[in-house]
Structure formats: C-alpha cells, structure tokens
Amino acid sequence: MSIRIVMLGDIVGTAGRLALAQCMPALRERYQPNLVIANAENAANGSGLTPALHSKLAAMGIDGMTLGDHVYKKKEIMRTLEEDPTLIRAANLPASAAGRGWMRLTPTTSVAAGGERGPSVYVITLLGRVFMNLPVNHPFEVIEQVLSQLPSRESIVLVEMHAEATSEKVAMGWYLNGRVAAVLGTHTHIPTADARILPAEPQHGRPGGSPTLGAAGGTAYITDLGMTGPYDSILGRRIDRVLHHMTTSMHAPYDVAEGNPRVCGVSIDVNETSLRATAIERIDMPADVTKPPFTSG
Template sequence: MRIAYLGDIVGTSGRQALTQQVKTLREQHGADLVIANAENIANGSGITPEQHKKLSAAGVDGMTLGDHAFRKQQIKNTLNTVDNLIRPINLPGQAWGKGYMRLPSPIEGGPDVVVVMIMCRLFMNSVQADDPFAALDRFLESLRSQPPAIVIAEIHGEATSEKIAFGWHANGRVAAVLGSHTHVPTADHRILPSPGSDPSIPGAPVPGLGKGTAYVTDLGMTGPQDSVLGRRVDRVVHHMSTGLPAAFDVAEGNPEVQGVLVDIDPVSRLATHIERVALPADVNQPPFVV
C-alpha cells in the first residue's frame, strides 16, 4: 500500500496545486491514499466547510488540522460530523471534532488506515496541548478494542528535537511518524531501525515481516514556494527589516505540492520505504485557468 502524505496546504494556490496534482500522485506515483494537512488553506489560517468539500471532491482522502484548527468558526459542524477531517487528539476535552480518523483500506482485503494527529508543546505557546508522548500511548491503548489497522501519526510542532524524540517514542508501534507545521521540508526521511512491536498491545504491527516506522521531521508545504512560509515576501521582509507592522498576506508564486510517499506492508502494517515528493504546479493549466 502506498500513501501520499502532504505538507500544510497554504492558500488558494496551494489548494489549486493539490487539486491539479492528485491525479499525478495516483497515476504516476501509485498513491492508494492521499492525505494532507489543510490547516492553512483559508487565506493562510484555518479551513472552511466549502474548502473541505472542494478538497474531498478533488480526491483528497483525509485532511488534518493543527494549531489553526479552529480559526474559522464555521468549521465546527463539519469537524463534528465528517469522518475525513481531524484536529489534534491531545487538545482539551471541549475541543470540536476528533483527533483521529479511520480510512477504509484502499486495497482489497487490506487493513484500514488510522491517522492520528498529535500536537507538540515546545514553542507552541498559544495551544493548550497535553503531553504528546502520553497522548500517543493512550491512543494506541484505545485501539485494543478495534480491528488491527495501519497507524500513521502526524506530529505537528515547531521544535525539531521534540518531533524527532516523538518519532523514537513511537518507533515500532506505528507505520509512520510524519512531521508538519514549519512549512520547510526536511531531508531526514528514513525507516527507523525497528525495535519490534509492543507485545502488550493487541493488534500492534508484527515485527520481522516489515521494516519499521517511516519518519520525517517535516513534510514541507503545499503552496507558493516564492514566499516566506507561504506569505508574501515583500510584507515579511518589510516587517522583519524595519520592525513596522505589515499584513502577512498569502503569496501565490510558484506553487508546489510537497510531502512524502510511504510504502506500507499490509501484513506487518509497518513501512518498507519512504521518499520525498515535490510536484510543481502548472499555473497555465486548470484549475489555475479555466
């Protein structure tokens, strides 16, 4: 099973780039599922119900949200009712929506794919998140009563050290740990050396049949590359060079789809391969032009 997992979608150009490249991900890169972080799609912060519908219609199987999950108040009902949009699982109990999703297997007779979103705490001062390490442990324990599944953990955070430590904490217990939030792709994608699965967790991945847990510190950004993390260069440079306020409007130039492709053995439910993917959009073709 091959899963395309994509970095934070930023603005309209990011959504259009992904809409254009979903077919490429499936037909040329063999993706069975397409999953993306969508928390920056609404002009750089949050997501609306209409944008969720557009991504679903474009062929995106699952969407995740991070620290900007609730920036658009109108997303509350969508979060509470749909099965393919999640927010971090380690938020306070009153948070809208849920922190994981179970996607049906895209291959006949294969296991479902469970995606859990977990928030980091270092340098994430505006978010009241619980301990991400304990949150993963509780979540894996909760899977005891459910059918065995491929488990992918997205770790959303600022500090590379925290995300790397989380990867080692999860190693051997999930198929992949994929980082998001910084919008800058990292070059540390690898299969962590497997310590074997945790025998105390029924339905945990089977050691020895697959390779281990796929890991990357950050997936990158699906959006305008001629930018500062998706925002207009002139606005950000002006603010940083003068100290004067500036509106950090979303940029549009050179949109690209960034993320990883992860191959997972459906028997062991562990990863066998991970590679980076970067697909430049053609702004002279739909949906950029009609």
C-alpha cells in the same frame, strides 16, 4: 501485499489548492496511492479551513484531512469537525474541544490475498509543545492513551507530529518506532531531507517502563513534509510583507503568496501483514501557473 499511502503537507491558500487540483492526476498516475491524506490547516487564505474548501479538497480525492494549530481559525469548520469522520483536530487538545482526535480510513483498493479487505488506517495528529502557543496536553502521554484505545495491532497507524521544534518531532519518531507505520512532521512548511524508515534499536530502552523495550523499527519518518503551497514566499506568506515586519518591527498583513506553487509530501508503502513501513519517498511536484486551473482557460 502492501498499501501505499500519500500524505501531503499543509495546503496553503489558493496557490496550494490550485497546485493540488492541477497535480493530483499526475500524482495518482505516478504513485498509484490507495489512500491520500493532507493537512489542510492553511487552506482558507493561509489560516484555517472552511466547509466549502473542505468539500473542494475532498472532491479532488483527498480521503482524509487533518488540522494543526490553526484548527479553529475559521469557526464555521467546527460543525464539519463534529460531523465528518474523515476530518480531525489534534488528539492532545482538551477533550472538550470540538472535533475528534483520530480517524479511521479505509484504503480504496486494498484487498489482501484471499479477497479480504486489508487493514484499516488510523490517523492521529499531535501538536508539539516546544515553541508553540497553544496550551495542549502532553503529546507523548496522549499518544499512549490513543494507541491503547485503537486496534493498533491489527491496523496501520499513521501519526502526524504537528510541531515547531525538530527535536520534538524526531523524538516522537523514535518514541513510536516499531509501534506505528509512520510518524510524519508538519507545521514548519519547509520540507526536510531526512525521510527514512527508522531502524531497529535493540540497545535502547524506554523511559517509564514502556513495554516496547528495544524498538523493532519499521516506522517511516520525516521531520517535515513541507507545504503544498507557494514556495517563493516566507512559509507561504508574501516575502515583502514578512520582510517589512521583520526589518522594521512595524505591522504588515501577512498576506498569502502565490509564486512557485508545489505539492509536497511523502509516499509510504506499508506491509499489510507486518503493519510496518517498507519504503518512504518524498514528493515534490511543481505546478505550472501558465496552465489551468491557474489560468481561466
């Protein structure tokens, strides 16, 4: 028996939200996921998430949401972060930061052989430290602390690495290879073509005396899911505005773009017994802006 988890990349602005609303039925039909997760850090006009948008996304069928470096851009989300156990901020923010660093989700239709409910899915988001502005704790140390607190030997664990540098993301993938079901990169908004199941690596030891000398493999990995948002843009922002700033060094408001909205992410199959991934497939679904909900009718 396996569980299928869909995770979608950063939902950007109105275009991203409408694309998701339009594509969700087709996505469900095609992938038949047991759980859908999305990063929603750019949902509110490109920066942050509001309680109202959080409710709208949940109503579309997003079972759990994560937030990255834009977590507190809309202050009103702090209460939702404290109250809703299916919305998380990064685990390597200071302990005093509002919200929780991991969430436990229950796959909707997962019933293992014999009628017993299958394993829970724990989701953890980590912020990278290379080329990032937020002062955060060491992601490699923090993930060890979190994993030691979770029943990770009986659960499916999905780690989102929200980071700028590809090196830091792929390093986390190999670091956790064989210990978690998936390490999925977000934040850079450009989908990468390296989705795969990491292989066993018997010749590699771990620095610092980690007990997992020689990783078993079985971790689904991608450097970036891409965004769920407008791709005729510069990372979701209007091309003219960003070019004005970059070519003149003069200020221009980075308004959110609208063109070519797409839903991007991955679908992962995780074996309920081994708790490791057996398949990963990239999702890239274009929305049709001539149809509802982009048009009023």
